[in-house]
Amino acid sequence: MHNNQVMEQISYAAQRPNLDAVFAALADPTRRAILSRLAAGEASVNEIAAPFEMSQPAVSRHLKVLERAGLIERDVDRQRRPARLKAEPMATAVSWLEEFKQFWSSSFDQLDGLLEELKKVEAKGGE
Amino acid sequence: MHNNQVMEQISYAAQRPNLDAVFAALADPTRRAILSRLAAGEASVNEIAAPFEMSQPAVSRHLKVLERAGLIERDVDRQRRPARLKAEPMATAVSWLEEFKQFWSSSFDQLDGLLEELKKVEAKGGE
Secondary structure, three states, X not given: OOHHHHHHHHHHHHOXXXXXXXXXXXXXXXXXXXXXXXXXXXXXXXHHHHHHOOOHHHHHHHHHHHHHOOOEEEOOOOOOOOEEEOOHHHHHHHHHHHHHHHHHHHHHHHHHHHHHHHHHHHHOOOO | OOHHHHHHHHHHHHXXXXXXXXXXXXXXXXXXXXXXXXXXXXXXXXXXXXXXXOOHHHHHHHHHHHHHOOOEEEOOOOOOOOEEEOOHHHHHHHHHHHHXXXXXXXXXXXXXXXHHHHHHHHHOOOO
């Protein structure tokens, strides 16, 4: 592989995803469902629209939002213009969220404690 | 602890966070900055507004969005009404995103491969 070709691919892959656009794209149940559908493989607008009982223009609008957020890419060359999942921006979103992990884990630990206590209470017949 | 008190706390903690509201709340750099600020400890509207050079009403609007998404809670009793981080909905967001982990990991593996290749090319003097 040529040096500049490698550089080009690295610079493309290293582009910092726009967290505003990524989170905004994810804030819609239809778009999340489309991403789940694309996790099973690339699909054309018609193929995506079918199971969702959505119009093709509605799907196209959602695809545009996902594309701008970098979460999918579409083939320009091929007539069906299939959409394909690009999950990397999700990794960035997760890495931002995981800075807060200590805050949610400690609360879940407390919940575990509560569940244990409930089991004991129930085992004793609710005393 | 009483059985119904335990139940109440579990049912509260087990409430399914609204992913639409959570992702929408996260889709704003100011709101993400406020969450980071609150990770350092509870703060009043004034305390939150100060470092951001934002008006108090602007901060209040952001806090309302965060509160509705379940990402913060505010003390009603105390006069300063300090806001406090509630990170659990982030855990739900991460768990949704992690279903896609295989897709971003494989791409990052490919990037690792590219970086290795680049190092070799450079070591050889860019041939």
